[in-house]
Amino acid sequence: MFENSEWIKSKKDYGDVCPVFKFDFEIEKPVESAVLNVTAMGVYYANLNNSRIGDFYMAPGWTAYDKRHQYQSYDIKNMIHKSNSLEITVGKGWYRGRICEDRINNGWGGVSAIIVQIDIVFSDGTKKEIISDENWKTARSPIKFSEIYDGEIYDATSTEYDWEAVGLFSFRKDLLIPQEGETVSEHEVFLPEKMIITPKGEKVIDFGQNITGYVEFETEAKQGDIIEYSHAEVLDADGNFYTENLRTAKAKIKYICRDGRQKYKPSFTFMGFRYIRIDLAPKSVDINDFKAIVVHSDIKRTGFFECSNSKVCKLFSNIIWSQKGNFFDIPTDCPQRDERLGWTGDAQFFVKTAAYNYDVKKFFAKWLHDLKAEQRFDGSVPSTVPNVLGNSSCGRPGWSDAAVICPWQIYLHYGDKKILYEQLDSMVKWVEYMRRESDGYLWLNSKHFGDWLGLDNEDGSYKGASDYILISCAFFAYSTGLLVKALKALGKPYAEYEELYNNIVKAINQRFTEFNTQTECVLMLCFDIAEDKKKIADKLAKLVKENGNKLTTGFVGTPYILSALSENGYIELAYSLLLQEEFPSWLFSVNMGATTIWEHWDGKNENGQFWSAKMNSFNHYAYGAIGAWLYDTVAGIKIDEDNPGFEKVILAPMPDKRLEWAEASVITKYGTIRSKWYYDKNDKIHYEFDIPVSARLIIDGNEKYLDAGKHFF
Ligand code: BGC
Numbered sequence: 001m002f003e004n005s006e007w008i009k010s011k012k013d014y015g016d017v018c019p020v021f022k023f024d025f026e027i028e029k030p031v032e033s034a035v036l037n038v039t040a041m042g043v044y045y046a047n048l049n050n051s052r053i054g055d056f057y058m059a060p061g062w063t064a065y066d067k068r069h070q071y072q073s074y075d076i077k078n079m080i081h082k083s084n085s086l087e088i089t090v091g092k093g094w095y096r097g098r099i100c101e102d103r104i105n106n107g108w109g110g111v112s113a114i115i116v117q118i119d120i121v122f123s124d125g126t127k128k129e130i131i132s133d134e135n136w137k138t139a140r141s142p143i144k145f146s147e148i149y150d151g152e153i154y155d156a157t158s159t160e161y162d163w164e165a166v167g168l169f170s171f172r173k174d175l176l177i178p179q180e181g182e183t184v185s186e187h188e189v190f191l192p193e194k195m196i197i198t199p200k201g202e203k204v205i206d207f208g209q210n211i212t213g214y215v216e217f218e219t220e221a222k223q224g225d226i227i228e229y230s231h232a233e234v235l236d237a238d239g240n241f242y243t244e245n246l247r248t249a250k251a252k253i254k255y256i257c258r259d260g261r262q263k264y265k266p267s268f269t270f271m272g273f274r275y276i277r278i279d280l281a282p283k284s285v286d287i288n289d290f291k292a293i294v295v296h297s298d299i300k301r302t303g304f305f306e307c308s309n310s311k312v313c314k315l316f317s318n319i320i321w322s323q324k325g326n327f328f329d330i331p332t333d334c335p336q337r338d339e340r341l342g343w344t345g346d347a348q349f350f351v352k353t354a355a356y357n358y359d360v361k362k363f364f365a366k367w368l369h370d371l372k373a374e375q376r377f378d379g380s381v382p383s384t385v386p387n388v389l390g391n392s393s394c395g396r397p398g399w400s401d402a403a404v405i406c407p408w409q410i411y412l413h414y415g416d417k418k419i420l421y422e423q424l425d426s427m428v429k430w431v432e433y434m435r436r437e438s439d440g441y442l443w444l445n446s447k448h449f450g451d452w453l454g455l456d457n458e459d460g461s462y463k464g465a466s467d468y469i470l471i472s473c474a475f476f477a478y479s480t481g482l483l484v485k486a487l488k489a490l491g492k493p494y495a496e497y498e499e500l501y502n503n504i505v506k507a508i509n510q511r512f513t514e515f516n517t518q519t520e521c522v523l524m525l526c527f528d529i530a531e532d533k534k535k536i537a538d539k540l541a542k543l544v545k546e547n548g549n550k551l552t553t554g555f556v557g558t559p560y561i562l563s564a565l566s567e568n569g570y571i572e573l574a575y576s577l578l579l580q581e582e583f584p585s586w587l588f589s590v591n592m593g594a595t596t597i598w599e600h601w602d603g604k605n606e607n608g609q610f611w612s613a614k615m616n617s618f619n620h621y622a623y624g625a626i627g628a629w630l631y632d633t634v635a636g637i638k639i640d641e642d643n644p645g646f647e648k649v650i651l652a653p654m655p656d657k658r659l660e661w662a663e664a665s666v667i668t669k670y671g672t673i674r675s676k677w678y679y680d681k682n683d684k685i686h687y688e689f690d691i692p693v694s695a696r697l698i699i700d701g702n703e704k705y706l707d708a709g710k711h712f713f
Contacts, residue, residue, distance in 0.1 A: 001037055001071065001178075002037070002117050002131075002173050002176060003173075004129065005115050005116055005117045005132045005133070005173075006131070006132055006134075006168045006169070007041070007114070007168070007169040007170070007171045008114060008115070008133070008134075008136050009113040009138075009169045010112070010164075011165065011166065016144065016145040017140045018091045018112070018267075018268065019089070019112050019138050019139070019141065020088065021088045021089075021114055021136050021166065022085065022086065022138070022161075022163065023085075023086050023135070023136045023137070024083070024084065024085045025086070025130055026082065026083055029122045029124060030122060031077055031080055031120060031123065032122060033077055033119075033121045034080050034118065034119070034120045034121075035073050035074065035075055035119045036048075036053060036073070036116070036118050037072070037117045037118070038071060038074075038117075039059075039069060039070060039114070039176060040059075040060060040088070040093075040114045041090075041113045041171075042090045042095045043059060043060070043090070043094070044060070044089060044114060045057075045059065045089055046086065046088045047087045048079045048080070048085070048086050049079060049084055049085055051079060053074045053076060053079065054072070054074045055185040055186065056185060057270075057295050058093060058184055058268065058328075059072050059183070060072060061183075061184065061330075062386060063370050063373075064373045064374050064385070064387065065094075065175070065386070067373040067374070068373055070176075070177055070178065070181070071177070071179065072179050080120075086116075086118075088116070089141050090112040091146040091267060091268025092112070092268065094148065096111075097148050098147060099341075100388050111169060113169045114132060115173070115176070116130070116132035117129060117130070117131055117132075118131075133168070136166045137165065138163070138164060138166045139162050139163045139164065141161075142155045142156060142159070143267060147269060148270065149246075149248070149249035149340075150252065150269070151251055151252040151254075152254070152266040152267070152269050154255050154256065154266075156255065156258040156262055157223055157224065157257075159258070180366040181297070181329060181367070182299055182329075182362055182363050183297070184295060186293050186294070187213075187294040187295065187296060187324070189291050189293050189294070190207040190208060190211065190291065190293075190294070191288070191291050192288065193206045193207060193208035196235075196275075199238050199239055200240045204277050204278075205278070205290055207273075207275070207276075207292040208595070209274060209321065210272065210274040210321065210325070210595045210618055210619055211274070212271070212295060212324065212335040213271070213295035213296075214253075214266045214270055214292075214293055215229065215253070215265070215293070216263065216290070216291055216293055217263070217265075217285075217289045218261070218263040218264075218289055219262065219284065219286070220284045221257035221258075221260075221282050222259055223257065223258050224256065224257065225256075225282040226280050226282075227257065227280065227281045227282070227285060228253065228255070228278075228280040228281070229277060229278050230243060230250075230252045230276065231243075231275070231336075232251075232274070232276075233245070233273055233274055233618040233619065234274070234275075234604065234610075234618055236608070237607060237608030244613035245336070245337060245610065245613050245617065245618070247337045247338045248338045249337050249338040251271045251273070251336065252279075257282070265293065270335065271335070272337075272617075272619050276290065296325065296327050296328055297327045297328060297329055299358040299360055299363055302356070302357065302667040302668075303356040303358070303631060303666050305627075305630045305634075305662070305663070306664075307659050307661060307663070308659050308662070309658075309659055311587045311590045312578065312630075314590045315587060316627065316630060317595075318589075318590070318597050319357070319627040320357060321595060321596045322596045322620065322624050323350075323354055323357055323621055323624070325596060325619045325621075326619065326621050330367050330386070331346065331347040331354075331364075331367060332346075333346045333599075333617070334617035334619055334620050336617060336618075342367065342385045343399065344371065344381060344383055344385055344399045344402035345398050345402065345452070345555060345622075346555070347367070347402050348401055348402035348405040348406050349555055349556075349558075349559045349625045350621045350625050351406050352559075352625070352628040353621075353631075354621075355409060355413035356627060356631045356666060359667075360410070361413070361414045364406055364407075364410050365418075365422070368403075368406055368407055368410075368422070368423055369422070370385050371385045371406075371426065372423060372426040378436075379429035379430055380395035380400060380433050381394060381400035383399045385402075395433060395445075395447060396448060396449055397445060397471050397472040397474075397476070398471060398475050398555070399449060400430060401430070401475045401479045403423070403479075404430055404479040404482050404483055405478075405479065405482065407422075407423040407427060408420075408482045411486070412639045412644045412645075413646075414645050415643075415644040415645015415646070415647055415669075417490060420486050420490055421490065427482075427483050427486060428483065430479060431476075431480050434475075434480075435476075441500075441503045441506070442469070442476075442504070442508070442511060443472040443473050443475075444469055445468070445469070445472040446468045448463070449555075450463030450471065450556075451465075451466040451554040451555065451557055452464070452554045452556065453555060453601075454466060454556070455554070455601060456517050462615065463554075464517065464519060464553070464554040464556075465516070465517050466520050466523075466556065466557070470508075470512055470520055470523065471519075471523065471556060473504065473511075474508070474523040474524070475527075476504055477501060477504040477505055477527055478527040478529075480497055480501040481501050484497045484501055485641070509530070515539055517557075518544060518547075518552050518553050518557055519552075519553045519556050519557025521539050521543065521564065522540065522553065522564040523560070525540065525567070526560035526563055533568055537564070537565070537568035540565065540568075544565070545573070548582075550577070550580055550582065551580075552584070558626070561574075562574040562578060562626060563633065566629070566633050566654055572656065574629075574633075575658055575659075578626070586623065588601070589601075589603065589604075592606075597623050597624040598617070598618050598619075598620065599616060599618070600615065600616055601623075603618055630662075633653075634653065635653055635676070636650075636652040636654060637649060638650040638651070638652055645668065645669060646668035646669070646693060647670065647693060648693050648694050648696070649673055649693055649696075650695065650696045651691070651695045651698070651706070652697075652698040653699070655679075657679060661676065661678035662676070663675070663676035668692070668693075670693045671693075672692065674688075674689065674690040675689050686712070687711075688710075689710070689711045692708055693708050694706060697711075
């Protein structure tokens, strides 16, 4: 692909203005097929004869551009006329825009450029190739400024294009790869729920749901009128518009009107928001002119959960919304502040829940290919993929382990060994990195995010009190254990790693005998390290009870704490944590009006005061990792590791009377698995299962084999 095409750019420096590239061509004969292959340094959209081609927002997506750069292929047969005009507009995007506070360009290009190849086959069998070369034209587009964090400035009065010849840009083409991931496009639309005049006198529109996407408006205006609005996730304690947690992200739109009726939505930016503040608008503009459009990767929903407790249902809905909000071509930590990065830890903590909720096979495959590409020669894995933080961020326990945990989880959910084959080298390299850094079996590492945002350290600390060394060793054991499983699944030799795993586990049990935090206990239990599980489960239960049935865990402990309890004899206590409403708890944020998962347990406290503005996202899926427990323990739809991809299923629901009923369903390639239980008037429990595959049913420790079909107990 692109053998004959050249990268083209504007000869002049257009500064912040987004360039548009144009090529006119004639088609004389009937067309059998026509495909546009295109990509940009930056983000682009293409119009043919004034109609948009495809619906991929922020194409070509975000990859480790210096190693892998996606191009897209669009079928344009039905859009082709006799005389054609192709226009491609390019924004800075991740390639050229500022990423992560004020890091500019990340070592990627400083130029907006495109490369194009159109393949046309005529009905008479002849072919034509249209390429990007010096015959294209370029001009300044009406998009005067566009940055992911800062928003967009659009000048609708600038309708005359000053076309000039393009320049050729000599750059590698060998990095170009066909589209691998899901595309990103528009989904739900939210109309304004209400207009608020805040105590400060700000005009604020509430869309009722924290989302990722942008606002579209259609309105009547006069030439030169200006419409300006800002985005926010929350209002402060006094009810004023609050943007401090966006840090340096301006998240602002400025639109300069022409005469008459006009419609606008941004082209190259996105925001995480529930509210917009109208900063400037002519009188003719009405709140009903605005609507909020949800934008995310085109992943298909596969998982559903409901129960009798409306707050738990809301929690589940918040998990879904945080997944939508942060599955934006890559798995991001958050969609609103000057970050929005592919944090590896967040992705691995959430991957299991993500795969229950949606079909994320393709989405993760693409991102994992980037992870592999970004992995350093010594095997260490960056904290963010693509790696924008540099080498110093590589090799962090719990974060870098995404290299092993994510492929393994994707394999378990979809039963396709391809991901294991593709990632195996990377998995081995990561384990070998830890082995080299360790004293053989113990990884005495304190280069760490710790139990990120755990609550058991002194006030204001970002890192929980859990022992860094224990966390390092626990992940060393866990990833090595998963590598053994992956090697077994692939029919490859595994004895060396099994021995390593056994030795790590032995060494951890020898070195660590006391566990002082919930997260330390959780890791020992859920990573199957503890020799005396009962002792540690009792300790965990004690720590939770002493804390008033509340958790203190951060990113590392939270995803597994309920399983650590439910699988070790403390199901009732697990439910107590799930149903806890006081801070810190999942339902505390629900009671505080959350519509997505918060980054911090008290993103907003009882008095409406915020936690540190420096690290306070209201749309962070990490703590939403609890979703998997709703599926696999409350409803009991568990993956059978010996029959991955739900070829067979384990049904092991664990009900609790504080819920009257619960039901979940999971769409798999074999059909939909449904599990439901409810208590009748006499407090008798009933189970209903509808399964397309056979199952092992485990209830109260009793096992039974079930054929595919409907079952009632
Ligand atoms: C991100 C997190 C991430 C963490 C690691 C934060 O800034 O938002 O989600 O995992 O840094 O320290």
